Amino acid sequence: MKSNRLFEIIYILLDKKRVTAKELAEHFEVSRRTICRDIEILSSSGIPIYTDKGRNGGIGILDNFTFDKSILSEQEQKEILASLEGLNMLKYPDMNSTLAKLRALFCKSDLNWITVDFSHWCSNNVEKDKFIKIKSAILDCNIITFEYISTYGKITKRCVEPLMLWFKEKSWYIKAYCRQKNDYRIFKVVRMKNxxxxxxTFIRSIPIEVGEIKEDKNKNIILKLKISKDIAYRVYDEFDIDNILYDNDGNFIVNVQYPQNDWIYGYVLSFGNHIEVLEPIDVRDKILQIVDDIKIKYL
Known part of the structure; x- marks a missing residue:
């Protein structure tokens, strides 16, 4: 307890530059005599603390002092603060306090290099609360239950051991051990309700031999797509540059692999008349059937 108080006194002095013994005593709920003894210990340990007497006096620390500067290089200090800033944006517990202390120790100002918003456009606070609950459950190893909407719209009740929050291809997932399936699964966060x-609690981690957990057991399918040059922004945003070729008119020929399920058809149709499925034929035929069904609704 005493060693913690000594370290925190250094944090406070680096942050506020000057405080009184009375302020420190009230902060730590100890006597002024105890604070004076602490200051003597720190001074004898080589910490450049000084005291000024009088009306405007107090306890201070030399402006050019940085704690354990020899242990960490300038770049290492920046990397640590940048990493913690990222955790702070993810609402990691007590990270504000930790950041404030380390900034003071390293004599660094706020970085503010990253911000993370887990919710999608037009969502409300309920969506943000999902991530708070998931984060808490992962850190504390608590089992969670929820209703899950599958690709086909079927709603099931799930009880899982959440292991990792995972971002992939513009969507957030959790990797978890599903107690219904007795196997590892991933769940798309936007489809998780209640x-x-x-x-x-649970004691489990993702085994290395499991590899990348799949959302479902469906096999993948390779699509060959022709996409109009008029929507180049979507092509460059959504496809790997190595999978993009060009025809003689400057349009895009894209080869891409996706899980074989109904999501494919909705995705292709989201391009409107700017896309044509060249291969495979069965996907092309299915798109034509969907278009015909849509036309009937508007006749």
């Missing part, structure tokens, strides 16, 4: 954190 998340509840259980008191029951």
């Amino acid at each position: 998340i509840c954190i259980c008191e029951q």
Whole structure:
């Protein structure tokens, strides 16, 4: 407890530059005599602390002092603060306090190099609360229950051990061990509803031999797409540059691999008349059938 108080005194002095013994005593709920003894210990340990007497006096620390400067290089200090700033944006517990202390120790100002918003456009606070619950459950190893909407619209009740929050291809997922399936699964966060954190905890991590967990057991399918040059922004935003070729008119020929499910058809149709499925034929025929069904609704 005493060593923690000594370190925190250094943090406070680096942050506020000057404080009184009375302020420190009230902060730590100890006597002024105890604070004076602490200051003597720090001074004898080589920490450049000084005291000024009088009306405007107090306890201070030399402006050019940085704590354990020899242990960490300038670049290492920046990397540590940048990493912690990222955790702070993810609402990691007590990170504000940790950042404030380390900034003071390293004599660095706020970085503010990153911001993360887990919610999608037009969503409300309910969507943000999902991530708070998921984060809490992962850190504390609590089982969670939720309702999950599958690719086909089927709603099931799930009880899982959440292991990792995962961002892939513009969507957030959690990697988890599903107690219904007795296997590892991933779940798309946007399809998770009514998340509840259980008191029951678990002890499990993702085994290395499991590899990349798949959302479902469906096989992948390779699509060959022709996309109009008029929507180049979508092509460069959504496809790997190595998968993009060009025809004689400057349009795009894209080869891409996706899980074989109904999501493919909605995705292709989102390009409107700017896209044509060249291969495989069965996907091309399915798109034609969907278009015909749509036309009937508007006749």
